Amino acid sequence: MVKAVDGVSFEVAEGETVGIVGESGSGKSVTALSLLRLVPEPGRVVDGRVMFRSADVLKMDHEELREFRGSDVAMIFQDPMSSMNPVLRVGFQIEEAMDAHQRFSHKQAKERIVPMLETVRIPAAAQRAKDYPHQFSGGMRQRAMIAMGLSNEPSLIIADEPTTALDVTVQASIIELLRDLNRERGMAVILITHNLAVVASLCTRVIVMYAGRIVESGPTRQIFKNPQHPYTWSLLRSLPRVDELQHDRLLNIRGLPPDMTNLPAGCKFHPRCRFRVERCFREEPPLEDVDPGQQARCWVLMRNALKDEDHG
Amino acid sequence: MKTTAESLTQPVPTTGESVLVRVQDIVKHFPVGAGLFGGQVVHAVDGVSFEIQAGETLGLVGESGSGKSTLGRVIVQLIPATSGSVFVEGKELTKLHGEKLRRVRQRMQMIFQDPYGSLNPRMTVGDIIGEPLRNFGLGGRRAVERAVQEVMRICGLNPNFVNRYPHEFSGGQRQRIGIARALVLRPTFIVADEPISALDVSIQAQIVNLLEDLQAQFHLTYLFIAHDLSVVRHLSDRIAVMYLGKIVELAPSREIYTKPLHPYTKALLSSIPVPDPDREAQRRPILLKGEIPSPVNPPTGCRFHTRCPIAKFPICAEEEPPLEVKTSGHWAACHFSDRVSAF
Numbered sequence: 001m002v003k004a005v006d007g008v009s010f011e012v013a014e015g016e017t018v019g020i021v022g023e024s025g026s027g028k029s030v031t032a033l034s035l036l037r038l039v040p041e042p043g044r045v046v047d048g049r050v051m052f053r054s055a056d057v058l059k060m061d062h063e064e065l066r067e068f069r070g071s072d073v074a075m076i077f078q079d080p081m082s083s084m085n086p087v088l089r090v091g092f093q094i095e096e097a098m099d100a101h102q103r104f105s106h107k108q109a110k111e112r113i114v115p116m117l118e119t120v121r122i123p124a125a126a127q128r129a130k131d132y133p134h135q136f137s138g139g140m141r142q143r144a145m146i147a148m149g150l151s152n153e154p155s156l157i158i159a160d161e162p163t164t165a166l167d168v169t170v171q172a173s174i175i176e177l178l179r180d181l182n183r184e185r186g187m188a189v190i191l192i193t194h195n196l197a198v199v200a201s202l203c204t205r206v207i208v209m210y211a212g213r214i215v216e217s218g219p220t221r222q223i224f225k226n227p228q229h230p231y232t233w234s235l236l237r238s239l240p241r242v243d244e245l246q247h248d249r250l251l252n253i254r255g256l257p258p259d260m261t262n263l264p265a266g267c268k269f270h271p272r273c274r275f276r277v278e279r280c281f282r283e284e285p286p287l288e289d290v291d292p293g294q295q296a297r298c299w300v301l302m303r304n305a306l307k308d309e310d311h312g
Numbered sequence: 313m314k315t316t317a318e319s320l321t322q323p324v325p326t327t328g329e330s331v332l333v334r335v336q337d338i339v340k341h342f343p344v345g346a347g348l349f350g351g352q353v354v355h356a357v358d359g360v361s362f363e364i365q366a367g368e369t370l371g372l373v374g375e376s377g378s379g380k381s382t383l384g385r386v387i388v389q390l391i392p393a394t395s396g397s398v399f400v401e402g403k404e405l406t407k408l409h410g411e412k413l414r415r416v417r418q419r420m421q422m423i424f425q426d427p428y429g430s431l432n433p434r435m436t437v438g439d440i441i442g443e444p445l446r447n448f449g450l451g452g453r454r455a456v457e458r459a460v461q462e463v464m465r466i467c468g469l470n471p472n473f474v475n476r477y478p479h480e481f482s483g484g485q486r487q488r489i490g491i492a493r494a495l496v497l498r499p500t501f502i503v504a505d506e507p508i509s510a511l512d513v514s515i516q517a518q519i520v521n522l523l524e525d526l527q528a529q530f531h532l533t534y535l536f537i538a539h540d541l542s543v544v545r546h547l548s549d550r551i552a553v554m555y556l557g558k559i560v561e562l563a564p565s566r567e568i569y570t571k572p573l574h575p576y577t578k579a580l581l582s583s584i585p586v587p588d589p590d591r592e593a594q595r596r597p598i599l600l601k602g603e604i605p606s607p608v609n610p611p612t613g614c615r616f617h618t619r620c621p622i623a624k625f626p627i628c629a630e631e632e633p634p635l636e637v638k639t640s641g642h643w644a645a646c647h648f649s650d651r652v653s654a655f
Contacts, residue, residue, distance in 0.1 A: 023512040123602075137603050167375035167604075168539065172583035172597040194513050197542075197585035201592040221589045238517035240546035242569065242584045243591065249524070250517035250546070256482050257512050272514075 002260050004030040006212045015186040019199035022209035023257045028192045032158050036069050071101040074149025078161040080141040084133040090144050091129030097148045116147040120177060139170035160192045175202055200224060208232050211258040211268035214287055218294030228296040230275045275305035332366040332501060332533050338396035340382050354607045356382040358557035369534040371548030373541050377604050378554040384503045384537045388422050418448055421494035425506035427486030431478040438474035441492045459496055467492040468522060484515035503535045541584050545569060553577045556607055556615040559635055563642040573644035573652050576616050622648055622655050
């Protein structure tokens with residue numbers, strides 16, 4: 001058995017924007033899928049709870065779960081083509097999403113198609129509603145998918161790498177769209193991504209995952225300015241920046257992302273960590289408060305590691 | 313500051329005199345829709361000229377459909393140009409044949425994006441890396457073995473793994489294998505096409521640093537092709553920006569960031585998030601209207617005019633702006649480059 005995600009706990013407030021960051025194998029996508037009980041077979045959630053407002057998602061019956069997935073939450077994936085039916089018109093698919101749930105009558109659903117496409121800023125919405133998904137560009141398809149998700153007025157959007165397959169100028173417009181939806185409609189956003197810059201742009205809080213665990217979490221500004229976990233600290237120094245004014249060599253993080261079938265003992269990051277101490281090889285650190293609102297899973301913490309370095 | 317004598321058909325001059333690669337008026341069209349009424353063409357690259365100095369890194373950026381990858385392949389002669397010339401060390405590649413062409417080709421190599429698809433899964437790593445040496449008939453079996461092991465060491469691969477197969481390696485290690493294969497012929501010029509975009513974030517820096525180290529060690533000249541301007545900025549001395557088959561701007565990389573002279577470059581730069589929440593709170597992306605037009609039927613005049621925030625009509629829709637010197641070493645193809653800083 002592979003534990004893709006192991007003991008992950010977090011909360012998202014109404015209207016909050018939270019980024020879940022990690023590399024391949026970090027468990028960030030499985031975490032998101034678990035929230036909706038969408039973990040693909042043979043995977044399953046073996047323990048834990050997912051509470052949405054006062055309801056326990058893991059205890060919902062079929063009908064409750066369907067309603068929860070379809071109208072309380074919208075999930076947006078990296079590849080919108082795989083989530084749309086290629087032989088049905090885009091407008092019809094948006095209508096269908098509403099018809100499948102109770103929030104809007106059939107008549108209301110029909111009337112909402114074009115406004116939904118306009119909400120996600122698809123030009124000539126009335127005409128585009130009659131197009132098929134393949135007639136849309138990648139960016140437009142992602143918008144249509146967001147429109148479908150929004151049609152039942154969810155209070156939470158879960159976006160799993162929503163811009164990864166898109167060109168940078170298109171990526172920028174999708175991020176702006178998510179930002180506006182959050183601000184104007186008060187929708188909470190969980191953004192799952194490998195891209196720390198996108199998190200800095202959109203999210204007020206960040207959760208950093210490594211090897212199926214949360215290794216650090218806290219307010220975005222605080223985490224970016226004062227990361228306490230060596231993984232977060234190293235990642236931030238390994239990124240090239242378009243606004244760099246001098247050429248600093250990028251920080252090398254040695255080794256490879258973790259092999260989930262063969263995790264090391266102790267801290268899961270210790271084989272790659274430049275600040276590890278003897279204890280890290282044996283004992284896995286707990287996720288503990290390190291600053292107000294900030295938690296990290298580390299025996300050393302960067303404030304101590306850097307202090308030691310300064311002293312030689 | 314416009315120098316009117318310099319027209320589009322001339323290569324972009326550079327400040328130094330040690331030009332290694334000169335690309336002149338390269339055009340690459342692909343036919344689409346074969347058959348009786350076929351005859352449409354994709355204008356993948358449509359008249360591109362520039363020079364690369366020995367030892368420099370020229371970054372080539374653009375979004376999908378810009379033609380940057382096609383251009384890279386044309387330059388290393390992986391695919392033939394429809395028209396135009398590529399000069400390497402003063403020799404025109406399209407005019408070379410037989411042994412002379414082989415000798416020049418040996419000195420230019422390519423690194424590909426996909427470290428999974430570009431390595432033959434049935435060959436051992438040693439055979440993959442040694443293949444170019446054997447193809448060029450360089451050295452006997454023992455000499456090839458020695459060269460392979462040395463280049464593996466240089467690229468951060470354990471030479472004891474010479475008999476393993478590509479699937480036994482991680483993505484980052486596979487990219488090192490691809491780099492080792494390119495390096496084994498001791499080239500002077502390497503075209504790297506999106507060499508890090510398929511890799512995990514924590515692995516990207518390893519490969520970027522390796523490319524920098526190899527450049528210093530072997531005096532390599534790079535054409536670094538990527539859609540990610542952050543890494544291009546980091547690695548490149550100069551950057552060329554492509555849009556729909558044309559270079560719209562070419563300048564030293566710091567200058568292109570601080571003082572872009574083409575509205576597309578400015579929009580592109582404004583779209584890139586940086587891992588700094590304070591900067592992000594300030595950044596206002598310039599969102600372009602519409603989509604990138606089809607390269608089958610590119611817009612008239614300036615190809616960017618359909619999406620340009622500062623286009624003026626009719627000139628931008630009718631007259632194609634030449635790529636010309638705006639300030640020293642800074643080239644742009646825009647009728648209104650003097651207004652770019654203000655919008």
